[in-house]
Every structure is written in structure tokens, then in C-alpha cells.
Amino acid sequence: MATILELYRVDYWKYRAEGNANIVLQYIGPHSHLRNTVLRLRKANRLDDPGTELQGTNFGDDTMTKKDLTVESHFATEVIGLLLGQEFVEQLIAVALPPGFLPSLALAIEPSRPESRRQKGIDLAQSVGFLALDHTRFIKPSPGQSDVAVEIKPKWGFLTKSAFLRKDQDIKRRKCRFCMYQHQKIKTGQEGTLSKYCPIDLFSGTELLVQDAVDALVDTPQNNLRLFVDGIQKSVNRESMAQCLSAPSTSATTQLQEQQQKRKPQWMEGDDPLDYEEDDSGPVRLTDVLTKILIESPLLRRLGRLQQALDSLDVETVHQLYTYLIEHDAAHLPEPTVEEFLETAEAFMDRTDMNAMMTEDQDTFESHNAAGLGFEPEDLEELPEPLQLHFIREFLLSATLKDCSILITIQRDTATVGVATTANATLSRLEVDAGSEFHEACHRIKVKEEMFLYKIICIDLDPKKMTSVPMYLKKDRTIVNHYLATVGDHEAACGAN
Ligand SMILES: [Zn+2]
Known part of the structure; x- marks a missing residue:
């Protein structure tokens, strides 16, 4: 220390x-x-x-x-x-x-x-x-450049495919938790209008859908999107999102204009450059940069797949396991220690091929995930107690990952404007004390001929409690029942567009 x-x-x-x-x-x-x-x-x-x-x-x-x-x-x-x-x-x-x-x-x-x-x-x-x-800024300041940081609380990025789902919960296979929860939030007055955001689009990995999801977050940020410029929080709206990247330094503007000139068709030579426009040559918007980062970085895909793989049983089944354990020994169901959570994570990683998980298409991933459990719904009560505990803990790890935020910090990279490579990362260090230092990995990304530096990190990763399982079940049922009672099961499925 x-x-x-x-x-x-x-x-x-x-x-x-x-x-x-x-x-x-x-x-x-x-x-x-x-x-x-x-x-x-x-x-x-x-x-x-x-x-x-x-x-x-x-x-x-x-x-x-x-x-x-x-x-x-x-x-x-x-x-x-x-x-x-x-x-x-x-x-x-x-x-x-x-x-x-x-x-x-x-x-x-x-x-x-x-x-x-x-x-x-x-x-x-x-x-x-x-x-x-302070992840809203970079360790190394860049003169004349703002550090723009966006905090996204993405929430649940999957529709359950659990074989353990009850028939009356079938809506959970089509509508995502976030979209259903919105109706409950309106009822309780927690929100005044429905969010346009759907996490299934954000986690899809498909550029157009990710772009739609980011735009929806800007239109209805609720508590899912926050904006910081040079460490100071700003309100989120289309204008603030457009402005924070809209004033490139003189050199970047000049280079952008030069690039636009270079790409100008021959027949336009001599025309006023201001009259020349093409679809992707406008100023780079913050949402464009965010979309590209969310697709390029493995973080969002990894987060979504882990959320789903660690929640293979669904809260209904996890609560059943919890009940068996309580019935068996009501007085003794201690909260997991960090060591026990670590053992759970290690056992999960042992049965999971992370490379395959990251590269498989959604259907293949889901079928592998279901097969990896090694037991059927009817075997549940016969599972040895340590395994019952293990699957509750997996569910709690998933709950942490469903509740975290992603912080993306962006800065114009004027030093390498126009350089083609985007894959290289550089490491900055901040030594705070002999033997104690922070480091951050900065990546480069090219968006519409402009280069940006970015870092991406996951925050708010608190452990969830075993004793919260009954609360999770109650909340889940309330959300589903309210959705079915007020909306019904006739809307398009999430991610179906
Ligand atoms: Zn949805």
C-alpha cells in the first residue's frame, strides 16, 4: 500500500x-x-x-x-x-x-x-x-485538443435462449429486458418517455444497427449515456454531441480539406470547394467515432457474450437452486468471497473456448453455450450442492457485467492524420509513487480520413450479492408481467429489424 x-x-x-x-x-x-x-x-x-x-x-x-x-x-x-x-x-x-x-x-x-x-x-x-x-481524460494532455469521454451503460445485450425458461416467460426470448423494463419505469414515474435505445442493436456488431443504437442513446440518454469534455460533464443532446468534436485544430482542418480535394473527381476541378460534398465527407461526428470504436474493440462483444454465457439458466432457475440450498441449510448461505468468485470464473473459463466465443456467429455460440452445461432441466434438483452454488455465482458474475459501464475517451490525433494504419496501440504511464504507476493503452482509429486516439475501459464492476437473488426474481417477474399486461406479445422482436 x-x-x-x-x-x-x-x-x-x-x-x-x-x-x-x-x-x-x-x-x-x-x-x-x-x-x-x-x-x-x-x-x-x-x-x-x-x-x-x-x-x-x-x-x-x-x-x-x-x-x-x-x-x-x-x-x-x-x-x-x-x-x-x-x-x-x-x-x-x-x-x-x-x-x-x-x-x-x-x-x-x-x-x-x-x-x-x-x-x-x-x-x-x-x-x-x-x-x-481519471479516465475521462488522457494521461498525456495534447495542446489545443479536447479530451472527449462518453460513458455508456449498455445493460443486457442478449435475448435468453435458456432451455430452462418457463413457458409463461417465453416473451423473454423475443423482447429484451431493457425494452420491457422501460414500460415499468414509465408506470413508476422513474422515466417520462420510453427510451429509443435497444441494447440488442448496440451489441449486434453490425455497423448500421450500432449506429442506430448510439443515435438512440443520444436522443434518449436516460442514465445510459453521459458526456464529458476535458473531465467536465456536459448535457447530452445532438448539439452537444456534434459540437465537442466539431472544432478541429487548424492543421486537422487543413489536412481534411486537402484530403477532400484529393478525392475530388477530375470534372470538379476548379469548382468552389464549399460546393463539393459527398455522403461520407462531412465533419466527423462523435457518434461516428463511437460506432467505429464499439465495432473495432473486442470489449462490447466479449461483454455481451459473457453476460449471456454466465446466465445460461435464467433467474427463474437460479432462484430454484437458491431455494434448494436455503431449504437444505437455511442458516448458512454465506456471500461468496473474492476467492470463491475467482474459482467460479476459472471453472467457467475452463469449460469455455474464449476464442471460439469471440468469433462464432450468434447461433453457433448459443448452441455451444447450451451444450456446455452438461445437464438438463430435469436434473436440476439432483445437482451436487457445490455445482448449485457454482451456477448461482455464475449468475451473480453475469449480473455485475449487466450493470457495468463502458467509458470511451477520444481525442483527435493530429500527429498522425492520414496515416493508414489503425491497429497500433501505445502505452502511456503515470508514476504516482516509487513502485506504483498507472498505465493506459491508447489506440488509433481512422474515421472518414481523420485519425483519432481512444482508450476504452469497463467501470462500475461491483460484486453482486447472493441474498439479492430473490429480489432479482421478483423484479424480473414484475417487469415481464407488466409488459405482457400493458403491451402484450405483438411487437416486433428486439433485434429483428
Ligand atoms: Zn430491446
């Missing part, structure tokens, strides 16, 4: 964002080796009197120990890293938090926090925090 003295000044940190479990602060101090970092701290329930809590170190019952915190960070790097590939998982550096630092920090950032999140605060009992790269 690193002790980095430059970290521990309250005025070096600015509130950035928070979720239910963690709060993220951005480094704004003078040290260049920390310039691009964020500090992630765990939250805990406040005691009744917030004033007392901010001055003391006494917290509610969900305070985690130092050991737990470190182990939890291993879940993403080791377990999900094994499944998705280490290069797609966020790197964390554990840093010691000296006594007295957190209470002052908590007081200082309190005014910046949204009211709705203040029922929890920084867990003052934690002695370990995590330093991470």
Missing part, C-alpha cells in the same frame, strides 16, 4: 461524483504526477446527528474493515479482469489514509454534494482509499 504525502491536503481535492457506495474526488493540487487521478472513498450510513458524525470517526453498521476494502478492489481486477481481460478493467492503487484527514475532507466537500445523496457520508473509519486514473 502506498503512502503518498502529497495526497493528504484537503484543498488538493475537489468533489467529483458519487454513487450509493462510493464517493469520488478529483485531484486539483500542484503535483503533476497526481494531476490525472481521482480518489475513491467508501461511503457509510450517517449516525442520526450529522454534526457529530462529521467531527468523529464513529459510523453506522456498514463500515468496512481495511481488509474488506482491499479484497473488494480485487474483485474487479482479478475476477472480472480474468473474464473481460485485464486491459479493460480499471487499475486501482490502495493508499493509506492518515487519521484526521477524512473528517476534514468530509467537512470541506459537504457543500458540493447533492442533497439527495447526503443520507450517507464518507466512511470515516476507512484507513485505505483507492487512487484511480
Whole structure:
């Protein structure tokens, strides 16, 4: 664990964002080796009197120990890293938090926090925090260029083909979870309008469908699309998405015009260049670049196939296994440890040919996936207990992958505009301490004759709980029943267009 003295000044940190479990602060101090970092701290329930809590170190019952915190960070790097590939998982550096630092920090950032999140605060009992790269920016700034980052929460990228599905759940083979859930969200007032986005299109790997899905996310972003320019969050709409890449540096504009001139047909020589247009020669839109990256990078395909392969049984069957185990030993169904999750992931990888999984067409992948289980629905109750546990854990790993986000960071690459090769990746490093460094892999991609740099990573990879299985089942049934009651089974299947 690193002790980095430059970290521990309250005025070096600015509130950035928070979720239910963690709060993220951005480094704004003078040290260049920390310039691009964020500090992630765990939250805990406040005691009744917030004033007392901010001055003391006494917290509610969900305070985690130092050991737990470190182990939890291993879940993403080791377990999900094994499944998705280490290069797609966020790197964390554990840093010691000296006594007295957190209470002052908590007081200082309190005014910046949204009211709705203040029922929890920084867990003052934690002695370990995590330093991470600010992935909305690149390690190396490029003068005159903006870093544009897009965070996509893609959700469930598959229609179940499980042989274990009940007859009355058959709609799940045709309509995706996201599209059905939209109707439930309207009913509860969580959303005002239906999203135009369908994950099946985004995960399809077909350029036109991916482009449609990205455009739909821009039109109805809900909480599935966020935009950052130079680390600052911007509202998402067609204008903001168009503008953030629309002001190339002078050299890039000149080169683009030169390229357009070069491609100009002979008969047009001498015409005003402004009158010359062809379908793919307009300014490159951010959505064009995103589409190309999502198709070129293996991450989205890997994510979608893992979600499906780890959820071969469907929640109905997983809940049945959960019930058998509870009936057998009601008092003892502990949450999986990181080691147990790792064993589950390793066993899954042993029975799975990842190369085939990544290259097979959808039908072949699904038939291999079903055959790989080695048992039929009628064998379920007879499965040995360790196997029953194993398949519940696989389902929980799938749940993590259904709930994560993909962060793509893009910058114009003026240094190599016009260079044909797109496959090379370069590694940048940021040494934060002797022996501790961050690295990021930057790829190059050519979109409509312009070159861009990008990095892509998966974030929000938290372990899911065994005790949530009954909740998952309840939610799934509510969504399906509401969809069937209000819409019925007559719409076109997702992905059928
Ligand atoms: Zn859908």
C-alpha cells in the first residue's frame, strides 16, 4: 500500500461524483504526477446527528474493515479482469489514509454534494482509499485538443435462449429486458418517455444497427449515456454531441480539406470547394467515432457474450437452486468471497473456448453455450450442492457485467492524420509513487480520413450479492408481467429489424 504525502491536503481535492457506495474526488493540487487521478472513498450510513458524525470517526453498521476494502478492489481486477481481460478493467492503487484527514475532507466537500445523496457520508473509519486514473481524460494532455469521454451503460445485450425458461416467460426470448423494463419505469414515474435505445442493436456488431443504437442513446440518454469534455460533464443532446468534436485544430482542418480535394473527381476541378460534398465527407461526428470504436474493440462483444454465457439458466432457475440450498441449510448461505468468485470464473473459463466465443456467429455460440452445461432441466434438483452454488455465482458474475459501464475517451490525433494504419496501440504511464504507476493503452482509429486516439475501459464492476437473488426474481417477474399486461406479445422482436 502506498503512502503518498502529497495526497493528504484537503484543498488538493475537489468533489467529483458519487454513487450509493462510493464517493469520488478529483485531484486539483500542484503535483503533476497526481494531476490525472481521482480518489475513491467508501461511503457509510450517517449516525442520526450529522454534526457529530462529521467531527468523529464513529459510523453506522456498514463500515468496512481495511481488509474488506482491499479484497473488494480485487474483485474487479482479478475476477472480472480474468473474464473481460485485464486491459479493460480499471487499475486501482490502495493508499493509506492518515487519521484526521477524512473528517476534514468530509467537512470541506459537504457543500458540493447533492442533497439527495447526503443520507450517507464518507466512511470515516476507512484507513485505505483507492487512487484511480481519471479516465475521462488522457494521461498525456495534447495542446489545443479536447479530451472527449462518453460513458455508456449498455445493460443486457442478449435475448435468453435458456432451455430452462418457463413457458409463461417465453416473451423473454423475443423482447429484451431493457425494452420491457422501460414500460415499468414509465408506470413508476422513474422515466417520462420510453427510451429509443435497444441494447440488442448496440451489441449486434453490425455497423448500421450500432449506429442506430448510439443515435438512440443520444436522443434518449436516460442514465445510459453521459458526456464529458476535458473531465467536465456536459448535457447530452445532438448539439452537444456534434459540437465537442466539431472544432478541429487548424492543421486537422487543413489536412481534411486537402484530403477532400484529393478525392475530388477530375470534372470538379476548379469548382468552389464549399460546393463539393459527398455522403461520407462531412465533419466527423462523435457518434461516428463511437460506432467505429464499439465495432473495432473486442470489449462490447466479449461483454455481451459473457453476460449471456454466465446466465445460461435464467433467474427463474437460479432462484430454484437458491431455494434448494436455503431449504437444505437455511442458516448458512454465506456471500461468496473474492476467492470463491475467482474459482467460479476459472471453472467457467475452463469449460469455455474464449476464442471460439469471440468469433462464432450468434447461433453457433448459443448452441455451444447450451451444450456446455452438461445437464438438463430435469436434473436440476439432483445437482451436487457445490455445482448449485457454482451456477448461482455464475449468475451473480453475469449480473455485475449487466450493470457495468463502458467509458470511451477520444481525442483527435493530429500527429498522425492520414496515416493508414489503425491497429497500433501505445502505452502511456503515470508514476504516482516509487513502485506504483498507472498505465493506459491508447489506440488509433481512422474515421472518414481523420485519425483519432481512444482508450476504452469497463467501470462500475461491483460484486453482486447472493441474498439479492430473490429480489432479482421478483423484479424480473414484475417487469415481464407488466409488459405482457400493458403491451402484450405483438411487437416486433428486439433485434429483428
Ligand atoms: Zn430491446
